[in-house]
Amino acid sequence: MSEKDDGLGLGLSLKLGWGENDDDNNNNxxxxxxxxxxxxxxxxxxxxxxxxxSFNNLFHFHDRSSETRSFLRGIDVNLxxxxxxxxxxxxxAVSSPNSTISSISGKRSExxxxxxxxxxxxxxxxxxxxxDDGGACGGDGDGEASRKKxxxxxxQALVLEETFKEHNSLNPKQKQALAKQLNLMPxxxxxxxxxxxxxxxxxxxxxxxxxxxxxxxxxxxxNRRLQKEVQELRALxxxxxxxMNMNPPTTLTMCPSCERVAVSSTSFSSSATMPSAxxxxxxxxxxxxxxxxxxxxxxxAMLNQHRGRP
DNA sequence: GATTGTGAAACAATTACCTCA
DNA sequence: TTTGAGGTAATTGTTTCACAA
Numbered sequence: 001m002s003e004k005d006d007g008l009g010l011g012l013s014l015k016l017g018w019g020e021n022d023d024d025n026n027n028n029x030x031x032x033x034x035x036x037x038x039x040x041x042x043x044x045x046x047x048x049x050x051x052x053x054s055f056n057n058l059f060h061f062h063d064r065s066s067e068t069r070s071f072l073r074g075i076d077v078n079l080x081x082x083x084x085x086x087x088x089x090x091x092x093a094v095s096s097p098n099s100t101i102s103s104i105s106g107k108r109s110e111x112x113x114x115x116x117x118x119x120x121x122x123x124x125x126x127x128x129x130x131x132d133d134g135g136a137c138g139g140d141g142d143g144e145a146s147r148k149k150x151x152x153x154x155x156q157a158l159v160l161e162e163t164f165k166e167h168n169s170l171n172p173k174q175k176q177a178l179a180k181q182l183n184l185m186p187x188x189x190x191x192x193x194x195x196x197x198x199x200x201x202x203x204x205x206x207x208x209x210x211x212x213x214x215x216x217x218x219x220x221x222x223n224r225r226l227q228k229e230v231q232e233l234r235a236l237x238x239x240x241x242x243x244m245n246m247n248p249p250t251t252l253t254m255c256p257s258c259e260r261v262a263v264s265s266t267s268f269s270s271s272a273t274m275p276s277a278x279x280x281x282x283x284x285x286x287x288x289x290x291x292x293x294x295x296x297x298x299x300x301a302m303l304n305q306h307r308g309r310p
Numbered sequence: 311g312a313t314t315g316t317g318a319a320a321c322a323a324t325t326a327c328c329t330c331a
Numbered sequence: 332t333t334t335g336a337g338g339t340a341a342t343t344g345t346t347t348c349a350c351a352a
Contacts, residue, residue: 120347127345150327150340151328151329151339151340152325152339152340157320169319169320171319172319173320188340190319190339191340191341191342193320194321194338194341195339195341197320197321198321198322198323199338199339200320201321208340293316
């Protein structure tokens with residue numbers, strides 16, 4: 001499916017152009033619709049404002065979820081955008097929100113019964129006024145509790161995607177405006193953003209998992225190498241004359257600020273006891289010089305580095 | 311100021327529909 | 332034509348937060 005590829009990032013630079021003043025937003029929306037999205041199937045586009053401003057400047061987002069905030073700090077898993085042609089050519093264009101509603105009745109509905117479910121959903125979740133303006137989904141008014149699933153058109157998905165790129169959460173007015181612009185119900189916009197956040201998070205988890213897997217492999221390899229080194233050193237130790245020729249023992253010192261451990265040689269310097277045989281290549285014969293620092297907590301350090309944190 | 315109840319929003323988990331190979 | 336898999340819209344229950352009493 002194409003969604004697999006473009007689901008995490010579409011590269012068109014559409015902007016939602018409603019103004020900062022919330023009172024003005026609704027008035028301007030229709031104008032915008034006509035200007036940018038002449039593809040509505042059932043409803044003809046209405047008017048829309050000309051103004052185009054940065055989404056972040058236009059909206060004051062209220063992101064109350066700490067998890068959302070933290071997830072934003074993660075790796076940007078948004079992939080490079082697909083070629084625009086993938087978007088334009090769309091004869092299967094599936095679906096206007098109204099046109100592809102399935103008439104198949106949902107099994108859950110059969111199990112659970114009737115329209116109470118819908119009522120609960122719209123009242124207790126969407127917050128009454130948001131979803132009350134009647135829309136594409138379930139707008140039959142027949143009270144049927146069937147779970148009608150529509151597929152968003154590519155254009156709708158595109159706009160949602162662009163909006164999501166600007167910010168992954170909407171306040172009620174933004175949701176309302178976007179829904180109006182896309183000829184969707186606010187609840188649908190809300191659900192889309194919710195599912196989109198979930199997909200992003202899932203993708204992020206996969207990326208993290210992959211990275212940790214690589215880290216694990218690297219550490220395993222490093223461990224193998226060090227064990228081999230230890231064995232070699234032990235072998236050297238068994239041979240007295242070799243042992244006499246070895247470098248001073250290594251000590252670890254921790255830097256309190258960066259929490260890194262520096263490997264250094266001490267001034268253990270009874271030169272008479274120094275071995276004359278060849279020391280291992282990775283031992284520094286130069287004496288007390290600081291060698292490669294090793295993070296105390298390599299996982300945290302690597303993750304921080306991975307996520308671009310200090 | 312601390313506590314409690316409530317509503318709204320977000321989330322995780324899940325269901326179920328739709329499309330395609 | 333049928334079928335199974337994958338994607339995703341939609342639902343459900345829970346958690347978190349803000350706010351008023």
